Amino acid sequence: MQRQPLVIANWKMNGDRALVVTMADALRDSAAQHAGVSVVVCPPAVLMPAWQQAAFYDNVQLGAQDANENSSGAHTGEHSLALVQEAGASMVLIGHSERRQFYGDNAKRIAAKVSHVLESSPMTAVLCVGESAQEREQQRTFDVIAQQLNEALQNIDSAERLVIAYEPVWAIGTGLTASPEQAQEVHAFIRNWLNEKFGPSGANLQILYGGSVKADNAEQLFAQADIDGGLIGGASLVPEQFVAICDAAQTRSK
Numbered sequence: 001m002q003r004q005p006l007v008i009a010n011w012k013m014n015g016d017r018a019l020v021v022t023m024a025d026a027l028r029d030s031a032a033q034h035a036g037v038s039v040v041v042c043p044p045a046v047l048m049p050a051w052q053q054a055a056f057y058d059n060v061q062l063g064a065q066d067a068n069e070n071s072s073g074a075h076t077g078e079h080s081l082a083l084v085q086e087a088g089a090s091m092v093l094i095g096h097s098e099r100r101q102f103y104g105d106n107a108k109r110i111a112a113k114v115s116h117v118l119e120s121s122p123m124t125a126v127l128c129v130g131e132s133a134q135e136r137e138q139q140r141t142f143d144v145i146a147q148q149l150n151e152a153l154q155n156i157d158s159a160e161r162l163v164i165a166y167e168p169v170w171a172i173g174t175g176l177t178a179s180p181e182q183a184q185e186v187h188a189f190i191r192n193w194l195n196e197k198f199g200p201s202g203a204n205l206q207i208l209y210g211g212s213v214k215a216d217n218a219e220q221l222f223a224q225a226d227i228d229g230g231l232i233g234g235a236s237l238v239p240e241q242f243v244a245i246c247d248a249a250q251t252r253s254k
């Protein structure tokens with residue numbers, strides 16, 4: 001079965017209502033160019049209603065950058081799955097390296113968040129994994145990725161509504177992109193791991209690459225056998241760049 005190319009914009013703590021409108025317009029005007037690509041935009045949570053208003057009739061999904069592992073309660077500043085779903089999200093990023101590094105998303109919380117998305121909502125969990133520069137230098141990349149997958153998916157027994165994003169930490173926001181060969185090597189490892197855990201349905205999950213993907217390197221990355229699209233940070237804030245990246249992913253759907 002062919003995997004549909006998928007491109008996700010992660011605006012992180014950037015963007016505003018004006019960008020919502022210009023990005024929605026740019027994606028609408030270019031829709032025919034990337035008609036075979038599934039496009040998702042994850043703005044900051046407070047911009048989700050504005051996105052829904054600007055792009056409700058368009059073929060672009062809305063995603064959340066995170067959601068709390070509890071259903072409700074005294075968790076000041078957090079958002080529940082029900083809230084992001086009500087705001088229109090169909091996907092949730094889980095375990096982004098910035099949340100792992102700075103916001104207390106340890107292995108236990110990430111496993112709880114993945115389980116919560118899959119058990120308590122109809123949404124798709126986008127699990128982010130990736131090694132640090134030091135771990136790569138120590139040739140521990142595959143061990144680290146396997147450990148992160150094992151920890152996050154320990155309670156999951158079906159390969160439904162799951163996407164994996166490989167984001168080497170050293171490539172995020174640094175301008176240092178993994179070479180297409182480096183990325184492909186890890187994607188193939190992840191696909192093999194998914195096959196061993198879930199069987200053929202696992203092997204057919206979408207695996208995205210993230211880390212300084214730009215308009216000028218996207219096509220080479222997306223040409224790799226196991227790279228099904230991208231999780232885009234900085235370039236997803238620039239409509240022409242993001243549209244060009246979606247167009248590059250279209251080449252996979254042919």
Ligand SMILES: O=C[C@H](O)COP(=O)(O)O
Binds near residue numbers: 096
């Ligand atoms: O979620 C997106 C990734 O962290 C990649 O960010 P970047 O494209 O700015 O390197």
